[in-house]
Amino acid sequence: MWFFILRRILYAVPVLLGVSIIVFTLVQLSPGDVVDILIPPEAPEEVADALRKQYGLNEPVYIQYFIWLGHLLQGDLGTSIFSGQPVGGELASALLNTLKLAVPAAILGMTSGIILGSLAAFHNGTWLDRLFSAAAITGVSLPHYWVGIVLVVAFAVIWNVLPGQGMGPDGFPATWEQIRHLILPVFTMSLIPMGVVSRLVRATVLEVIGRDFVTTLHAKGLLNRRVLMHVSKNAAPAVLALMGLQFGYLLGGSVLVETVFNWPGSGNLMVLAVFRRDVPVLSATIVVLAAIFVVINIVVDILQALIDPRLRR
Amino acid sequence: MNREKILSVEDLSVRFKSDEGIVNAVSDVSFELAHGEALGILGESGSGKSVTLRTIIGLLPRNRTDIRGRVRFDGREIQDLSNDEMNAIRGARIAMVFQEPMVAFDPVFTVGEQIAETIVRHDGSSWADANRRALDLLELVQIPSAKRRLASYPHEMSGGMLQRSMIALALSCGPQLLLADEPTTALDVSVQIQIILLLRELQRELGMSVILVTHDVGVAAEISDRLAVMYAGRIVETGTAAEMIEAPCHPYTDGLLSSTVLNATKGKKLNAIPGAPPDLIALPRECSFAPRCRHVQQQCLSGIPRLEPFGKGRATRCLRVSEGQLELQSANPAL
Ligand SMILES: Nc1ncnc2c1ncn2[C@@H]1O[C@H](COP(=O)(O)OP(=O)(O)OP(=O)(O)O)[C@@H](O)[C@H]1O
Numbered sequence A: 001m002w003f004f005i006l007r008r009i010l011y012a013v014p015v016l017l018g019v020s021i022i023v024f025t026l027v028q029l030s031p032g033d034v035v036d037i038l039i040p041p042e043a044p045e046e047v048a049d050a051l052r053k054q055y056g057l058n059e060p061v062y063i064q065y066f067i068w069l070g071h072l073l074q075g076d077l078g079t080s081i082f083s084g085q086p087v088g089g090e091l092a093s094a095l096l097n098t099l100k101l102a103v104p105a106a107i108l109g110m111t112s113g114i115i116l117g118s119l120a121a122f123h124n125g126t127w128l129d130r131l132f133s134a135a136a137i138t139g140v141s142l143p144h145y146w147v148g149i150v151l152v153v154a155f156a157v158i159w160n161v162l163p164g165q166g167m168g169p170d171g172f173p174a175t176w177e178q179i180r181h182l183i184l185p186v187f188t189m190s191l192i193p194m195g196v197v198s199r200l201v202r203a204t205v206l207e208v209i210g211r212d213f214v215t216t217l218h219a220k221g222l223l224n225r226r227v228l229m230h231v232s233k234n235a236a237p238a239v240l241a242l243m244g245l246q247f248g249y250l251l252g253g254s255v256l257v258e259t260v261f262n263w264p265g266s267g268n269l270m271v272l273a274v275f276r277r278d279v280p281v282l283s284a285t286i287v288v289l290a291a292i293f294v295v296i297n298i299v300v301d302i303l304q305a306l307i308d309p310r311l312r313r
Numbered sequence B: 001m002n003r004e005k006i007l008s009v010e011d012l013s014v015r016f017k018s019d020e021g022i023v024n025a026v027s028d029v030s031f032e033l034a035h036g037e038a039l040g041i042l043g044e045s046g047s048g049k050s051v052t053l054r055t056i057i058g059l060l061p062r063n064r065t066d067i068r069g070r071v072r073f074d075g076r077e078i079q080d081l082s083n084d085e086m087n088a089i090r091g092a093r094i095a096m097v098f099q100e101p102m103v104a105f106d107p108v109f110t111v112g113e114q115i116a117e118t119i120v121r122h123d124g125s126s127w128a129d130a131n132r133r134a135l136d137l138l139e140l141v142q143i144p145s146a147k148r149r150l151a152s153y154p155h156e157m158s159g160g161m162l163q164r165s166m167i168a169l170a171l172s173c174g175p176q177l178l179l180a181d182e183p184t185t186a187l188d189v190s191v192q193i194q195i196i197l198l199l200r201e202l203q204r205e206l207g208m209s210v211i212l213v214t215h216d217v218g219v220a221a222e223i224s225d226r227l228a229v230m231y232a233g234r235i236v237e238t239g240t241a242a243e244m245i246e247a248p249c250h251p252y253t254d255g256l257l258s259s260t261v262l263n264a265t266k267g268k269k270l271n272a273i274p275g276a277p278p279d280l281i282a283l284p285r286e287c288s289f290a291p292r293c294r295h296v297q298q299q300c301l302s303g304i305p306r307l308e309p310f311g312k313g314r315a316t317r318c319l320r321v322s323e324g325q326l327e328l329q330s331a332n333p334a335l
């Protein structure tokens, strides 16, 4: 098992290197550079050249990549061209803000998804199944920024019972005022994980309870809760994989939801960086999010292997 | 055997509602099983053998299934039992061994856990005691290095070893009735023999009643005291194993026996029965074997033959017995 974990972590290295190359290349491919944005077009060429030199932009591209990578490896994510502040700090606070939405949204969406999906599977073909499946499909197919707007209009504008904009007072959401700000965006963001998780849980549970070993469990006279335990453990790996993926998406910050609720999270940060051609912020954000994705994947792989011995190879 | 029978099945019919129509999987099946007796059920694929076993242990899906007739186990009608009562009997007093050991175990639990959980469920013992008993059971079914195997997962074991474990699992609560549904079909030939010998030995040692379902006449003959041959959901012949193999009287039994390797090795000709079994959705109102029968007569098409008793505890659904034509036949059984 330890060997499996170690190998799994080592596999992540080439993946991350690949990600860094892709991110760097894509950013290079975009037309224009920061210098065009920083100085007016009529500025003398020497000023532009000096700036390019300062940012290392006149080096050959691969040298630029290695310099950037070297800094990344030392934990230096660069300096924002727009604000002049280190990217690390900005990114950390944006990610933290996103976490405040993503964690409760994941817990809410995935728990309800698992409950709805299993209930639908165990009542396969009944009106309950149809109702829950319809709810799940609606959750997946409604554009969630639209749901967000409707909720803001209803709860913040018409009834004025919940705030629809911003985070409220800073800090860990503990006070009622801070929690009130979470309700609408968290609900909105939980819809997609709820929908996809419940659909996968339903399909997986149905597949598992159709397998031969479940007949053996019944032939042993096991109580329903023990049978449920067997079924859950068998369904878990597939569901975990999807939940990891969904949590990654939530962390990437739902750009649209963050925009609707004016939430200063990682999605928002990326959008701003694009508009400002703030290359250091943009590339650092993408690389860090990709790294988080990879870590989540490793965690999911390890959990899967802990559950299913056949995966410990 | 003058005590009450452990199992009696009376006029059992099982029908499934499917999209194509009603499937008559089992029709008018009756038989009895004494304490310690071994019954072999023979028949082609689709003849209703598994459905019969699953009815006895209460494993058929509830919806779209219509079960008629009575099954008495140890003096109680199982159809009168509540779900909970039936669940308490399953695994404890009636146990089942399945055809494919590779898929009959849960892949993400160890074999030991899967045996022990049954013991904990029915005997209410502690997990420690249950694990100790599981080890004894694995030794009973002669699994090498049983202690290590307790902690093995199903995918780490061979088919033969898994089937031994399945038998250990079935025996874990000391059942009075063991149902074995083609326990050797999925195994290598050499392993098949070992499993059959093991089953026979355990059955004699523990005094269990056994119903063994199989395609294989040789396997059935090895274990069974009595045989029942099923065709298209009906028992077409039953009797003691020795007599039936010596002198089969239903033409289907005859065909089944002469189509086995068992007979071929005795120098007899290997024959397959021509034709195919009838569609269970549209069963004919006549002898369902008639279209394939060498001895078919006009009367065979006028109704379903009754299961007619004859000789010592034998019975068959063939007009030739009721009409007394069979004496000629039994003198020359392999014809
Ligand atoms: N749940 C079900 N719904 C509909 N039809 C079924 C169901 N279970 C079994 N059948 C049908 O009942 C018939 C008898 O099946 P059964 O499994 O008892 O045959 P069998 O004698 O055990 O054959 P085999 O040797 O292939 O195992 C088959 O035609 C099968 O398709």
Ligand SMILES: [Mg+2]
Pocket (backbone or CB within 6 Å): B049, B050, B051, B181
């Ligand atoms: Mg079968």
